[in-house]
Amino acid sequence: MNITQHIERGCHLFPDKPALIFEGTTFTYAELDRLANRVANGLRELGVHRSDRIALFLPNIPEFIISYLGILKLGAIAVSLNAMLKSSEVKFILDDCGAKAVVTTADLVKNIPQQDLPQLKHVLIAEGTATEGTSLAELMANASPSARGIEMDRYAPAAIVYTSGTTGFPKGATLSHGNLISNSYSQQHCCGMQAEDRILLYLPLFHCFGQNAVLNAGLNACATLVLHRNFDLTKILKSVTDEQITMFFGVPSVFLVLLNMDLPKDQLKSVRFFFSGAAPLPTEVAQKWYDKYGLVVHQGYGLTETSPCASYNHDYIYKPGSVGTAIENVEMKIVNNGKEVEPGEIGEIAIRGPNVMLGYWNRPFETAEAIKNGWFYSGDIGRMDEDGFFYIVDRSKDMINVAGFKVYPTEVENVIYEHPAVAEVAVYGVPDLEKSEIVKANIILKPDCNVTEKQMIAFCAERMAAYKMPKTIKFVDSIPKNPTGKVLKRVLRDEAANEAALKKGNAAVGAIAKPIPLVATTSVPSNDTSGGGVLKSLGNIFKRRN
Template sequence: MTNLATFLVDSAASRGDHIAVRHDGTTLTYAQLNEASARVAALLSARGLRPGDRVALTMPNVPLFPVLYYAVLRAGGVVVPMNPLLKAREVAFTLRDCGARIALASPLFADEVAKACAETGTVCLLTEPGTFEDMLPACEPMPGIVDRSGDDPALILYTSGTTGTPKGAELSHFNLTTNTATTAGTLLQVGPDDVLFGGLPLFHAFGQTCALNTAVAAGATLTLLPRFEPRRALEIMARDGVTVFLGVPTMYAALLHAEFPEGFDAARLRLAVSGGSALPVEVLHGFERRFGATVLEGYGLSETSPVAAFNHPGRPRKAGSIGVPIRGAEMKLVAEDGGPVPPGEVGEIAIRGENVMTGYWNRPEATAEAIRDGWFHSGDLARVDEDGFYFIVDRKKDLIIRGGYNVYPREIEEVLYEHPAVAEAAVVGVPDAVHGEEVAAVITLRPGADATAEEIRDHVRERVAAYKYPRIVTFTDELPKGPTGKILKREIVVTGP
């Protein structure tokens, strides 16, 4: 049997009294989490859930999320996590596309989910306090776990849909159990005494595998933060003795510039992990100096469970690199025609191994386009050095071609982050009648800092080739971000000079 929920059952058996999940004053031990999930599993089965049925889950980072998540899995269902900020039209699309039998939703987001369920005919169970809990005592805990094979789907993660309607990446129990085991044992080396920071959205692959499932597999504690705010994050790190911080680059930049609360102490912090997008080297070094913890960068996608590459602990690390392929995964660079890439040249990352999804749900053509000859084509451009370390250059679709020359936004962003006034930066291409595309930089400044567009241009022009520096520089109070804090370049609108 390969059921992802086995991690919870095993940890409950060995460390039942240990705190599994914490959210401010609310805690659940492993025994409590295990029993609650077993009761919800029984409730879902009584409502008609059968092995293989899809269950949509709309819930913020609160202790009820893991209760429901593992309940669906142990009942043999397939979890379909959804961003709580989706509107009814978007929720309905997902429910209809995956054929969800049941939708579980927090009352905080009940209106949009209920509207969508009414449209699609999906059974909607709202987790109302004092109502949902009242149903559980009448449900005898489900004995054991429904048997699932490694190839059976455990999770459907919908991509952001930047190139069209969202697609559901179907991840099997084998995909997730192996990726979790590798992350917990080899990459983060998590033990029962560790406390993991749970500020990444749990409906996202990064938060699920690297925070929730990794913590549960190791019998560690996950301390939750429903909405990332730097000062609150610092308070939680100190209060709960966080040992492993997991975040995306914008979180690191925010913590780097945040004022420490009075008496702040993060002495237990031993490791920080960054993923989701490229972490500027200046931010990496600045965080390490300020917090005294090693930052290790990794790489992955929803389609790869998500971890595919990592700067492994105890081995040489290269700042700015996503590291090397993890155990059970292979990576290579391919040219536009699918052929090999000469050493030192830029190519698209292709991945194969036990972490790669089985395909996109009900999208055979999209699956065939993404997975060719067993290799998943990521859409990310990179270089690989003589030691096998990969360096992300950019998203294939973010590449700017100015006057026939390739400009990789990440390279320019790295230079922008070296300017003392820059807090966050995004480089995008703008249509241009002469050069085809022009390079534009959109910047937020650090609190109290000041800089002009000309100063920013000069700073970059002195450090890169003439065709690369941004002719267009604009300032904004805030860059658009997705649910994980990743900067959404597709929502940045910049007009020409």
């Protein structure tokens, strides 16, 4: 097997059918397959072999998809990097996976410290003028357009998607060809994807949601993918109409923005299916959407480690607030202290099936901690009702969910500790209507040191991706800890919630007899440096195409 058999099947069955549309350019299934073949053959000429890691440090452009398919046809492993990462973050991942080559752009190549990566042999520039490295277009022009995906074992690694680790260092979730193929078929079946569908794809391709749940599933269905470089609301709405989009995948903040715009009911009339993932969709948002458009926003649950789909709130019985039941061939259960609990009881969500990753790349200890007897322990807290429907209650490990992107406090704390004025820091998440959560930091400064919030945020901006940066910083004299010295993040979250409630109450008192605005902001301000996870990355991180 090979996951790229989906593009080869599309080429055979629908050679002239549009597979990909991007900024006015259409690629048929035959054209997309030939371009992927050129990448595979070009990489082979560079000395890339089966199991070599090839990194994709790219925004949402066709070259991401073409390179991804070419890498996998060759039997190499595609390693996706968030296009917002800074130099030190890029170095860690490329060094950790031992990348032999990286495909990037002229704008992003400056964030690749080539001199510190002796194993990195080739830098391929996919967009912009290649002042350093090799032009991907030239490599492809000199390569044959004929190739077939080589046969791989179902357990052979296909992709590595990095997710933050509890130690503050990213971990590479290693997904096999079997993982990707199984999950593609399951997603296609659950969502009812058909060859006639036209699927909007603005979610970042470096994210497991966009890469597997939309891209691979869409190609598996021989559907047409309408790719957007970013989340530009005006262009997205125009695309829905002009391209007659039938399937719309998004994150909760996108649906909230669309609701707040008070669009005409017929604005989205071509769309037959809506799906929200990457973060919990508030029940009130789901209800308002149904009340307005008469269609549910389908939801599911999954993680990068589960390829990503694990459950789906399906058509037969749709339960508001639930993430549904386990998808086909997958089992889910709620456990407490290693034992399965009764329906209604709260515990950790565990998952077993063909969607569960092989493990974390070069992390045997973390893999053994996460996967036990075939069951992946998610670290997410939930419950299951009598009908087998699952509900997310909370998350453990103090992970912060910034619009679908995982941010672990330790990773941010490690950066802030690099500042010479910082004595102690605690990073935690606080609720946010638009982004699910935002990052907040409590900092104790060293004696006689004086740093402003603005200066500290600027310090962070130079060293980490925007979505990881603290939105607010609070300078404090002490940080709550338990008797063993462990920081009580729960107490910090509660304090932040109380402060927010107090501010809200004061604002309500001051607003008596004043009209209450019913429509919230519909776009992210251009000067907002807070990051914003999936949504922010869609709108602000990618440069215009040269």
